[in-house]
Amino acid sequence: MTLRNSVVALALLFAAVALVCVAMNLAAWPTLLPVGLFLAGTLFERARYGRASAEPSGPGWTRTQERFVDDASGRVMTVWFNSQTGERRYVDGGESAIRNI
Amino acid sequence: MIVATTEQIAGHRTVRTIGQVFGVVVRSRGLGGNIAAGLRSIIGGEIREYTHLVEDTRRHAIDRLVANAATMGANAVVMMRFDSGSIGQTMNEVVAYGTAVIVEPL
Numbered sequence: 001m002t003l004r005n006s007v008v009a010l011a012l013l014f015a016a017v018a019l020v021c022v023a024m025n026l027a028a029w030p031t032l033l034p035v036g037l038f039l040a041g042t043l044f045e046r047a048r049y050g051r052a053s054a055e056p057s058g059p060g061w062t063r064t065q066e067r068f069v070d071d072a073s074g075r076v077m078t079v080w081f082n083s084q085t086g087e088r089r090y091v092d093g094g095e096s097a098i099r100n101i
Numbered sequence: 102m103i104v105a106t107t108e109q110i111a112g113h114r115t116v117r118t119i120g121q122v123f124g125v126v127v128r129s130r131g132l133g134g135n136i137a138a139g140l141r142s143i144i145g146g147e148i149r150e151y152t153h154l155v156e157d158t159r160r161h162a163i164d165r166l167v168a169n170a171a172t173m174g175a176n177a178v179v180m181m182r183f184d185s186g187s188i189g190q191t192m193n194e195v196v197a198y199g200t201a202v203i204v205e206p207l
Contacts, residue, residue, distance in 0.1 A: 003137045004150075011133070041132025049128070049157040050164075064102075071149075071156060081102050086171025088164045 011035075011042040052077060052092040060084035069097040102167050103177040103204070110177060113204040119173050123198035124165025128158045129191050154193055159183060162197040175201035 018035040021028040052075070066079040076093040103110055130138065130150055138150040162183070170178045181199035188194050 003141060004133060007133045007137050007140070038132060042136070043133075045131030045133050048153060050160045066104075071152060081167070083102070083171070083176075086102075086168035088167055090160075 008042050011039040015039045048072065050090050053089050055091050056080050056082070056089050061089075063091075067093060102171060102175070104163065104167065104181050104199070105177065105179050106181050108180055110179065110204055113177070113206055115177075115179070115202045115204050117203040119170075119175050119201040119203065121198065122166060122170045122173060122175070122178060122201040123196050124162045124167070124169055125194070125196040126158055126161040126165060127188055127192050127194045128154060128161065129193065130154050135191050151193075155185070155195070158185075158193050158195040159197070162195040166197040166199065170199075170201040173201045175203055177202050177204045 018031045060082040078093040134150045178199040185195045
């Protein structure tokens with residue numbers, strides 16, 4: 001996360017410099033395009049797939065025996081499956097991995 | 102839904118083979134993630150940004166595999182395998198495939 005924060009800070013710095021350049025000379029507006037793209041691509045990066053969600057309720061949901069350690073949080077995740085819709089959901093199992101490898 | 106890498110599932114017998122099933126997905130990190138990964142590769146060690154990417158891609162592929170198998174009426178997928186590749190320099194493609202079957206406990 002520290003490295004990503006550094007990249008975000010760099011993108012914000014570039015954006016600030018680009019805005020100053022445009023303020024000094026309007027003809028420099030094209031610099032805003034790649035800088036804006038860099039900033040947007042850094043700030044609005046899509047969240048990771050399969051984030052932990054609350055334990056599902058409703059018909060068709062069952063807890064499977066599949067468990068894994070989420071590498072980002074170190075938490076043990078349990079997989080729930082809905083036999084009616086075929087959907088799978090990841091639920092925080094309430095425990096941390098013994099060791100993060 | 103049981104997803105197994107073996108042909109047989111312990112304690113169960115296959116009563117019907119429905120057919121091949123797969124789930125495929127292509128994912129990429131955003132611009133910030135790719136830049137961070139590039140910077141991290143200068144120092145070396147685990148590139149966490151890409152570890153997260155390939156792990157997320159595999160989970161997404163399995164979820165699609167399971168959804169497709171459920172649509173086919175299966176309650177298990179046997180002989181599940183992954184196949185992966187890259188598209189361009191930053192995109193990771195993963196397909197999870199197997200045989201959709203109906204099993205019952207012995």
